[in-house]
Amino acid sequence: MATSSKTKPDYGVDAPAVMRNLFIFGALCLLIAIFAPGIIKLGPVSILSQSFYWPAGFLIGEGFLFLLYVKFGKFRHRDFMLSLHSWRGDEDVLDVGCGRGLLLAGAAKRLASLKGTGHATGIDVWSNVDMGGNSAAATQHNLDLEGISELCTLISQPAQDMSFPDATFDVILSNLCIHNIYDSPTRRKALGQIVRVLKPGGIALISDYKRTGEYAKEFASSGLIVEKKRGSFLTTFPPLTVIVARKPM
Numbered sequence: 496m497a498t499s500s501k502t503k504p505d506y507g508v509d510a511p512a513v514m515r516n517l518f519i520f521g522a523l524c525l526l527i528a529i530f531a532p533g534i535i536k537l538g539p540v541s542i543l544s545q546s547f548y549w550p551a552g553f554l555i556g557e558g559f560l561f562l563l564y565v566k567f568g569k570f571r572h573r574d575f576m577l578s579l580h581s582w583r584g585d586e587d588v589l590d591v592g593c594g595r596g597l598l599l600a601g602a603a604k605r606l607a608s609l610k611g612t613g614h615a616t617g618i619d620v621w622s623n624v625d626m627g628g629n630s631a632a633a634t635q636h637n638l639d640l641e642g643i644s645e646l647c648t649l650i651s652q653p654a655q656d657m658s659f660p661d662a663t664f665d666v667i668l669s670n671l672c673i674h675n676i677y678d679s680p681t682r683r684k685a686l687g688q689i690v691r692v693l694k695p696g697g698i699a700l701i702s703d704y705k706r707t708g709e710y711a712k713e714f715a716s717s718g719l720i721v722e723k724k725r726g727s728f729l730t731t732f733p734p735l736t737v738i739v740a741r742k743p744m
Contacts, residue, residue, distance in 0.1 A: 504637040506597045507628050509569065509671060514561045521554030560732040568730030569670075573601045575726060576668065576700050579739055584611020586665040591654050591689065591701075592672025593617030596634040596647075602668060603643040616648045616664075618657070622675070654685035662694045670702040670735075673710065682706075686713040690742070693719075699740040702726065704733040714740040 508514065527535075528547035535542045564572075576598065582605045590599040599617040606613040621629045631649050638644040652658060654669075655676065667689050676682040689699055699719070701710055707723065715721045719740040726735035 502640060504600070504640045505595065505628070505633070506569070506637065507595045507633070508565050509594075514558055514565070517554050517558035517561060521551050521556075521558060524548075524551035524554060557732070564730060564732040568727070568732065569597060571730050572670070572702070572726050572735060573597055575724075576670065576702055576737055577601050577605060579700055579724060579737065580666055580698055582606070582609060584609025584613055586611075586613040587663060587694075588613065588615040588666045588668065589659075589664040589692065590615065590617040591667060591669035591685075592675070593619045593634060593649070594621075594629060594672075596637045596641075598668045598670055599634070599647060600638060600641045600643060602666065603638070603646040604641065606646055607643055613646070613665075614648065615643075615646055616650060618650045618652050618654065620651065620653055655681050655688060657688045657692055659692045661691055662697075663692045665694050665697045667693055667697070667699040667701075669700070671704070673701065674703050674706050682709075683713055686710060687717070690714065690717040690719065693742045695742050696744045697742050699738070699742075701738045701740070702735050703738075704735050707736040707738055710738045711740075714738065718743065 524547040528545055528551055531544035533544055535544055584606055586606065588602045590602065593599045596617060599615050603615040606615065617634065621631055623629050631651060634649055635644065638647050654672065673682060673685060676685055689701070693699055699714070703710070711721045711723065719742050721738060721740045724737040724739055726737065728734050
C-alpha cells in the first residue's frame with residue numbers, strides 16, 4: 496500500500512514517560528516560581544521562589560528538545576546511520592530492537608532502491624515502556640504503509656538470545672536499544688550475539704546515548720575494528736553516538 500497524505504507510518508514516541516516527566520516537572524517549577532511566596536522555607540533552608548525559573552527553563556527546554564528529536568531528529572539520525580554504510584542492495588540486514596520499524600524500513604528502502612536481493616529482519620520484545628504504542632502489529636502496519644513489507648521479517652526475540660546461525664548478516668543496526676538491558680552480563684551477551692551473527696566483512700552500527708564506550712570495548716575485544724561517529728547535537732536528544740564496528744574478513 497502506498498503512503499498517502501491521510502495514512503502515514505507512525506514511528507511512535509521514544510521513552511514517552513521521560514518526555515512527559517520533563518514537561519510535568521518543568522511546569523511545576525514554573526508554577527512555584529510564579530505563584531509561591533517570595534521566600535520558601537524548607538526546614539532551616541530558605542529558597543527564593545524565583546530561583547525555580549532556572550530548573551523550569553531547563554526541564555521544559557529539555558522536553559522540547561526531546562519532542563524535536565521524536566518529530567524530526569530521529570529521521571535525520573536514521574539517515575545519518577544508514578549513510579555510514581555503502582549499500583549494494585544484496586545485504587542481509589538485522590535491526591536489533593527495531594521498535595516500530597524506523598531503521599528497519601529505512602534499510603529496506605535502501606535495498607529496494609537498488610533493486611537488489613537483500614532482506615531486512617527486525618527483532619524486538621516490543622516494550623511499551625521504551626516506546627509508546629509499541630507492538631509487532633504496529634511495526635508491520637508501518638512496513639505495509641512504506642510498501643516494503645515483502646523485504647522485511649519481524650521476529651519476537653531478545654537481543655541476548657538470537658536464534659540466527661553464525662555469520663548471517665552483512666549489516667546490523669540498533670538505535671537506543673542495548674542500554675535497556677540493565678544487567679551487565681546480559682548486555683555483554685547481547686553484544687556477543689551481534690558479533691556472532693555478523694558476517695566477516697560485515698558492519699555493525701550501534702547508536703546510543705550511554706554505555707557506548709562499553710559497546711566499543713566489547714566489540715574491540717572480540718576482534719572488530721571500531722570507531723565512533725557523533726550524531727547531530729541539535730536534532731538528537733540526548734546526544735547520540737554511533738559505534739561503527741567492522742568484522743575483519
